[in-house]
Amino acid sequence: MMRSAKKTYEIDMLHGAILPKLLRFAVPLTLSTMLQLLFNAADVVVVVGRWAGDNSLAAVGSNTSLIALLTNLFLGLSIGANILAARYFGAHEDEELSKTVHTSILLSLYSGVFLTVVGILGARTILIWMQCPANVLDLATLYLRIYFAGMTATMLYNFGAALLRASGDTQRPLYYLFASGVVNVILNLVFVIYFHMDVAGVALATVISQCISAALVVRCLMKETGPLRLDFRQLKIYPIKLKQIMQVGIPAGIQGMLFSLANVTVQSSVNSFGEVIMAGSSAAISIEQFIYSNINAFYQANVAFTSQNYGAGDYRRIKKIARISVVTGVVTTELLSVLAVYFGPQLLGIYSPSAEVVAAGMVRLRWIALFYGLDAIMDVIVGSLRGVGYNILPMLVTLMGACASRLIWLSTVFRLPAYHRIEMVYIVYPLSWVLTATTHLICYFFVSRKVDRELRAHEAELAARMEESPEEADS
Numbered sequence: 001m002m003r004s005a006k007k008t009y010e011i012d013m014l015h016g017a018i019l020p021k022l023l024r025f026a027v028p029l030t031l032s033t034m035l036q037l038l039f040n041a042a043d044v045v046v047v048v049g050r051w052a053g054d055n056s057l058a059a060v061g062s063n064t065s066l067i068a069l070l071t072n073l074f075l076g077l078s079i080g081a082n083i084l085a086a087r088y089f090g091a092h093e094d095e096e097l098s099k100t101v102h103t104s105i106l107l108s109l110y111s112g113v114f115l116t117v118v119g120i121l122g123a124r125t126i127l128i129w130m131q132c133p134a135n136v137l138d139l140a141t142l143y144l145r146i147y148f149a150g151m152t153a154t155m156l157y158n159f160g161a162a163l164l165r166a167s168g169d170t171q172r173p174l175y176y177l178f179a180s181g182v183v184n185v186i187l188n189l190v191f192v193i194y195f196h197m198d199v200a201g202v203a204l205a206t207v208i209s210q211c212i213s214a215a216l217v218v219r220c221l222m223k224e225t226g227p228l229r230l231d232f233r234q235l236k237i238y239p240i241k242l243k244q245i246m247q248v249g250i251p252a253g254i255q256g257m258l259f260s261l262a263n264v265t266v267q268s269s270v271n272s273f274g275e276v277i278m279a280g281s282s283a284a285i286s287i288e289q290f291i292y293s294n295i296n297a298f299y300q301a302n303v304a305f306t307s308q309n310y311g312a313g314d315y316r317r318i319k320k321i322a323r324i325s326v327v328t329g330v331v332t333t334e335l336l337s338v339l340a341v342y343f344g345p346q347l348l349g350i351y352s353p354s355a356e357v358v359a360a361g362m363v364r365l366r367w368i369a370l371f372y373g374l375d376a377i378m379d380v381i382v383g384s385l386r387g388v389g390y391n392i393l394p395m396l397v398t399l400m401g402a403c404a405s406r407l408i409w410l411s412t413v414f415r416l417p418a419y420h421r422i423e424m425v426y427i428v429y430p431l432s433w434v435l436t437a438t439t440h441l442i443c444y445f446f447v448s449r450k451v452d453r454e455l456r457a458h459e460a461e462l463a464a465r466m467e468e469s470p471e472e473a474d475s
Contacts, residue, residue, distance in 0.1 A: 094227035100245070
C-alpha cells in the first residue's frame with residue numbers, strides 16, 4: 001500500500017526542532033481533553049449542581065473513579081494501538097500499519113460490548129462496595145448504567161483517535177469533540193431542565209454525544225487514502241498485531257486500573273465523610289481533571305514521538321524528546337495548578353452555590369492540585385519507557401509506588417484517631433507521586449544507558465558494513 005502525500009494535519013516527528021512540533025501535537029490534545037471536560041462539567045455545573053441538587057451532584061461525581069477503574073484496561077489497549085501504529089508509521093511499514101488499524105478497530109468494538117455488559121449488570125454492586133451512601137446509591141446506579149450503555153462508542157472513538165495521533169493528527173479529534181460536546185450541552189439542558197430527567201438525562205446526553213464523536217472518527221478513517229484508511233470489509237483480528245497491541249496495552253491498562261483501584265479506595269474514604277465532602281471533592285476532581293489533561297497530552301506526545309523515532313532507529317533524538325517532554329509538561333502543569341488554586345473559590349462556586357461545598361473543595365485543591373507537577377514527572381517519563389518497548393517496568397513501579405503506598409497509608413496512618421480527617425486522605429496523592437516519580441526517573445536513567453549502548457552497537461555495525469561494502473551499507 002502506497003503512502004499518500006503528507007497532509008497538513010500530520011506532524012513530521014522524525015526531523016527538525018522538537019519543541020515546536022511537540023507543542024503542535026500536545027496543545028490540540030490538551031484542548032481536546034479540556035473541551036471534553038468542559039462539556040462534561042456542564043453535566044455537573046449547569047444541570048446537576050444548579051437544577052438537581054447536591055445529592056445528584058454527589059451521584060455523578062462519585063462515579064468518576066469507578067468509571068476509570070472499569071475502562072482503563074481497555075483504554076490501555078488503545079495506547080498499545082497508538083504505540084504500535086506510530087512505530088510502523090516511523091518505519092514506513094505501511095502494510096503492517098494497515099493491519100494494526102483494522103485489528104484495533106475490531107478490538108475496540110469487542111471491548112465496548114464487554115464493558116457495556118459489565119457496567120450495566122455490576123453497577124449497583126460495585127457502588128455498594130465503594131460505600132456509596134444510601135441516599136445517593138439509586139441515582140448513582142442509574143447514571144452508571146446509562147453511561148455504560150454507550151461504552152462501545154466511547155471505545156471506538158478512543159481507539160480511532162489513538163490511530164490518528166500515531167501520525168501526529170491531534171487536530172481533527174479536537175473538531176469532533178467540539179461538535180459532539182455542543183450536542184451534549186444542548187441535550188443536557190433539554191433533558192434535565194425541560195423534561196426533568198435528572199441524572200438519567202445527563203447520562204443519556206453523554207451517550208448520544210459519544211456516539212456522534214465515534215461516528216465522526218470512523219468517517220475520518222474511512223476517508224483516509226493512506227495506510228490509516230479503514231475498510232470495514234477488511235476488519236479482522238490479525239493474531240500477531242493483537243499480540244503486539246496487548247504486549248504494550250495490557251501493562252498500560254493494568255497500570256491505569258491500579259491507579260483507578262487506588263483512587264476508588266481513596267474515594268471510598270472520602271465517601272465516609274458524608275455528602276458535603278463528597279460534593280466538594282467531586283467539584284475539585286472536575287477542576288483537577290483540567291490540569292491532568294495537560295499531563296496526559298505531553299505523555300501522549302512523548303509516546304508518539306518516541307515510538308516513531310524508535311521505529312526509525314534514531315536513538316539520539318529519543319533522549320532529547322524525553323527531556324523536552326518532561327520539562328515542558330512540568331512547567332505548563334504547575335502553571336495550571338497555581339491558577340486553579342488561586343481562582344479555586346470562584347471555580348468551585350460554579351459547581352455548587354453551597355459555601356460548605358466550596359470550602360470542602362478548596363481543602364482538596366490545596367492538598368492535591370498544587371503538587372500536580374510531581375504527577376507530570378511521573379506520567380510523562382513513562383511515555384519514554386513505553387515508546388522504547390519497556391511496558392512491564394512502569395506497571396510494576398506504579399503497583400508499588402502509587403497503589404500499594406496509598407493502600408498502606410489509608411489502612412494504617414489514616415486509621416489512627418489523630419489522623420482520621422479528610423486532609424490525611426488527600427495527602428496520600430503527593431506522597432505517592434514523589435515516590436513513584438523518583439523511581440521512574442531512576443528506571444529511565446538505566447534504560448537510557450541501554451539505549452546508548454544500542455546506538456553505539458548500531459553505529460559500529462554500520463561502520464563495519466561500510467568498510468566491507470559501501471554499496472551494501474547504503475542499501
